[in-house]
Amino acid sequence: MPKALVIGAGSAGPAVAQLLTEQGWNAPLFEARSSLDRAEGLFLNVAINGRRVLRLLGAEERLLSDAHPAPLMEMWSGRGRHLATVPNGPAGSPADGGAVVRRGWLQEVLWDSAITAGVQIHPGKRLVGVEQNDRGVRAEFADGHVEEGDIIIGADGVGSLLRRQVAPEVTAEYTGLIGTGGFSRVPGLAPTVGVQRFVFGRRSFFGYLVREDGTVYWFANLTAPQLPSRDRSVSGEEILTRLQQVHDADPEPVPSILAHSTGSIGSYPIFRVPTSPRWWRGRAVLIGDAVHATSPSAGQGASLALEDAASLAAALGAGATDHERAFAAFERERRERVEKIVAYAASIDKQKKTSGNPISAAARDFLLPLFLRGATKDTRYDWVFDYTPPPVVAASDSPNGARSTP
Numbered sequence: 419m420p421k422a423l424v425i426g427a428g429s430a431g432p433a434v435a436q437l438l439t440e441q442g443w444n445a446p447l448f449e450a451r452s453s454l455d456r457a458e459g460l461f462l463n464v465a466i467n468g469r470r471v472l473r474l475l476g477a478e479e480r481l482l483s484d485a486h487p488a489p490l491m492e493m494w495s496g497r498g499r500h501l502a503t504v505p506n507g508p509a510g511s512p513a514d515g516g517a518v519v520r521r522g523w524l525q526e527v528l529w530d531s532a533i534t535a536g537v538q539i540h541p542g543k544r545l546v547g548v549e550q551n552d553r554g555v556r557a558e559f560a561d562g563h564v565e566e567g568d569i570i571i572g573a574d575g576v577g578s579l580l581r582r583q584v585a586p587e588v589t590a591e592y593t594g595l596i597g598t599g600g601f602s603r604v605p606g607l608a609p610t611v612g613v614q615r616f617v618f619g620r621r622s623f624f625g626y627l628v629r630e631d632g633t634v635y636w637f638a639n640l641t642a643p644q645l646p647s648r649d650r651s652v653s654g655e656e657i658l659t660r661l662q663q664v665h666d667a668d669p670e671p672v673p674s675i676l677a678h679s680t681g682s683i684g685s686y687p688i689f690r691v692p693t694s695p696r697w698w699r700g701r702a703v704l705i706g707d708a709v710h711a712t713s714p715s716a717g718q719g720a721s722l723a724l725e726d727a728a729s730l731a732a733a734l735g736a737g738a739t740d741h742e743r744a745f746a747a748f749e750r751e752r753r754e755r756v757e758k759i760v761a762y763a764a765s766i767d768k769q770k771k772t773s774g775n776p777i778s779a780a781a782r783d784f785l786l787p788l789f790l791r792g793a794t795k796d797t798r799y800d801w802v803f804d805y806t807p808p809p810v811v812a813a814s815d816s817p818n819g820a821r822s823t824p
């Protein structure tokens with residue numbers, strides 16, 4: 419049985435491990451974090467292209483059982499004026515809209531799905547070194563554990579260790595934005611049914627949604643040209659105080675959402691990996707954020723990672739006999755699409771950064787409604803969502819039986 423060592427149990431890792439297992443591979447999954455913590459991370463958008471992969475995994479329905487469906491996104495100015503409504507999915511197809519989920523919930527659903535398919539997940543295993551030769555790969559973990567396999571798949575995120583071996587010249591770029599966010603509950607605030615709202619605040623971009631039960635998911639992007647020093651950890655309270663100052667002149671419900679914030683506040687600098695000259699080297703291949711991290715602005719990070727998982731599993735098929743050919747086919751299929759989406763997300767980041775400048779903000783508030791008039795029927799961006807995973811032909815001894823393209 420061919421063996422793939424899968425590194426990183428975020429979005430891409432569990433998905434590729436499951437699909438390979440279903441094709442007859444031994445695909446153990448190694449994760450640096452020591453346990454699955456539902457509270458880790460905030461929330462993210464899963465677009466229809468990512469949902470199709472979850473469907474292939476048999477996990478879509480469970481994921482959507484605790485999601486905020488958001489087929490539409492509303493843009494508001496810092497003066498409380500509705501600027502535009504745009505689709506969060508292919509235009510004119512609300513059933514194919516995105517869904518916003520807690521990141522911890524996506525993790526749990528993907529892990530459970532992989533375990534059910536027979537994947538062995540090993541938490542607490544941080545990859546620290548890899549060697550490869552013409553017979554196989556040898557991975558070394560921080561706790562001294564060593565594992566051998568035919569190939570190694572780096573699904574180890576934006577700070578990927580495996581990327582140092584595949585493409586050592588590539589480093590993740592800081593976008594100049596700090597993502598912050600959390601949860602809130604504002605008495606009397608009505609649910610934003612089917613919608614996420616975005617406010618071009620006077621000094622910072624703010625996004626929120628209100629679930630049916632009144633829980634608010636919110637985020638704010640702070641512009642910070644210099645990457646904050648790692649030496650100083652900033653407390654959630656300090657971040658909240660800063661956000662309340664930054665958003666004090668913005669329209670309601672922004673100040674109230676911050677005032678009623680509950681639980682911990684997340685804060686992380688946003689990085690991207692716009693391109694990499696190589697996606698694979700020898701027996702090692704990269705997928706997801708490890709090779710093309712995108713800022714969250716296009717709502718595509720998790721969906722692209724899931725797409726990679728499906729495409730790589732299909733390229734590898736049932737055997738490791740010609741892994742280099744499979745890796746090359748995978749890169750050929752994926753590169754143009756993901757680089758285009760990473761660039762698209764970067765162009766959205768630029769719009770967010772202008773909100774501190776009153777002149778460009780006024781120009782944007784004037785122009786955006788003109789550009790985005792009729793956007794809900796504008797099919798120009800449908801290509802972003804245009805991915806259908808290739809069919810996976812299950813191995814006869816797979817516990818889950820055959821699957822077909824959703």
Ligand SMILES: Cc1cc2nc3c(=O)[nH]c(=O)nc-3n(C[C@H](O)[C@H](O)[C@H](O)COP(=O)(O)OP(=O)(O)OC[C@H]3O[C@@H](n4cnc5c(N)ncnc54)[C@H](O)[C@@H]3O)c2cc1C
Pocket residue numbers: 425426427428429430431448449450451458459460461462463521543544545546573574575576577578579705706707708714719720723
């Ligand atoms: C803790 C966490 C919280 C996040 N929160 C958000 C959020 O709130 N909103 C948002 O839009 N995006 C968030 N992201 C990013 C988002 O999950 C990814 O952009 C997207 O899902 C792409 O998935 P991925 O599998 O490529 O990478 P990731 O989801 O980042 O997964 C990579 C995995 O690899 C593991 N890993 C890293 N290095 C090693 C190593 N050396 N050995 C073994 N394992 C390793 C990491 O612990 C992680 O589990 C978060 C990521 C993480 C890790």
